[in-house]
Amino acid sequence: MSSVDRSAAASCVTGDVNGDVNRLFARMISPPVPLGSYDPSDVTFLLKDLRGAELEMPTEDREEAIQSGVHYSEMLPAEYEPSERYLQLFHDSLGATAELVAEGVAAVAELIVRKRGLDCVxxxxxRAGTPIGVLIKRYIAQRYGVSLPHYSISIIRGKGIDENALLYMLQQHGADAKLQFVDGWTGKGAIRRTLIQACQQFEAKYGITLSDDLAVLADPGHCSQTFGTREDFLIPSACLNATVSGLMSRTVLKEGLIGPDDFHGSKYYDHWREIDVSILFVEKIEAHYEKVAERAKAFAEEQRRVPPAVTWRGLSDIKQVQAAYGIADMNLVKPGVGETSRVLLRRVPWKILVDRLDNPHLGHIMLLAEERGVPVEVFPGLTYSCCGIIKPLNGGTP
Incomplete structure (x- = not known):
């Protein structure tokens, strides 16, 4: 694109060519390739297709690499292929919690509409945010008749957000576009902190202010103001990996694979289409929207009237667990149902802590722990329903 064309494009976006917009359009980002098993109208993945790359590592080897200093984004876990028993647990939990999830999605969607309007992105x-983003988009389309643009982009703890993805969206929708970030749940709040820092860095570089508000279905860590619930319950999409997330792997940022003009990468496991439940998950939740809409609106109105405090309360739980078990590295403690699921599916767990053994949200946690031979212990008073503790591979206990 010539400098004249670039200036014209900038003028179309804002009506005024200024320094900030010129920086935004100084390097035009190429459009993404189609990826994922969702309908293209549901989501656009701003990710580089790494289908041909050999990135998966056995769980133990990957854990050893992470604990020796290799960043987790430079490799992928070998995806867990669920047993029939585990898949049945997913379907059972989806049936049992569909209305609860729908109410949480509807509530956070109503908050987004009230805070950001019907012209946000x-x-x-x-990848955990993608199914929730699809659900929010469908709710707003159903209730308000507006199809919001929806993208899925990469953010990586310790490395930041995909700047090229941010630039692409602003080039498509304008420098003043209202970006609403979405995730599935909060744990310790690491991604929330990463997002805050990324938005600050983007403003310093481009002079464009992005809202670091993170809308989540569940906020047991008490680190977001835009949430559907703060209860730490089983979100069925946390039970599975790629097969409930549009057949996409977690994201990758590795030198030699991702260049300066690329989006962060991801593998598209299109050979798993036969066991893909991404659309099934969305449709089961979506079926309850009409039933929960009024309760969700009431929740959103109350949240706007009395904004909830962000206390980062979940961090105190982590410190208690660290003190009780002599754990020096906070990153070995993964709080909440979603993060504990990840520990059992992707890492080498040492033990699982639960608030109580009869917690109805922990069926899949108990089954995974049983299948992997991981001990489960009660830790009363947890803010979260459970915590997963990763086993250190230095020969000792945490």
Whole structure:
């Protein structure tokens, strides 16, 4: 694109060519390739297709690499292929919690409408945020008759957000576009802190202010003001990996694979289409929208009237667990149902802590722990329903 064309494009976006917009259009980002098993109208993945790259590592080897200093984004876990028993647990939990999830999605969607209006851009953080973003988009379309743009982009703890993805969206929708970031749940709040820092860095570089508000279905960590619930319950999409997230892997940022003009990467496991439940998950939740809409609106109105405090309360839980078990590295403690699921599916767990053994949200946690031979212990008083503790591979206990 010539400098004249670039200035014209900038003028179309804002009506005024200024320094900030010129920086935004100084490097035009190429459009993404189609990826994922969702309908293209549901979400656009701003990710580089790494289908041909050999990135998966056995769980133990990957854990050893992470604990020796290799960043987790430079490799992928070998995806867990669920047993029939585990898949049945997913379907059972989906049936049992569909209305609860729908109410949470509806509530956070209503909050987004009230805070950001009906001209915002939904930006899901891949990959746990993607199913929730699809659900929010469908709710707003159903209730308000507006199809919001929805993208899925990468954010990586310790490395930041995909700047090229941010630039692409602003080039498409204008420098003043209202980006609403979306994730599935909060744990310790690491991604929330990463997002805050990324928005600050983007403003310093481009002079464009982005809202670091993170809309989540569940906020047991008490680190977001835009949430559907703060209860730490089983979100069925946390039970599975790629097969409930549009057949996409978690995101990758590795030198030699991702260049300066690329989006962060991801593998599209299109050979798993036969066991893909991404659309099934969305449709089961979506079927309850009409039933929960009024309760969700009431919740959103109350949240706007009395904004909830962001206390980062979940961090105190982590410190208690660290003190009780002599754990020096906070990153070995993964709080909440979603994060504990990840520990059991992707890492080498040492033990699982639960608030109580009869917690109805922990069926899949108990089954995974049983299948992997991981001990489960009660830790009364947890803010979260459970915590997963990763086993250190230095020969000792945490």
């Amino acid at each position: 939904l930006v899901s953080l891949a």
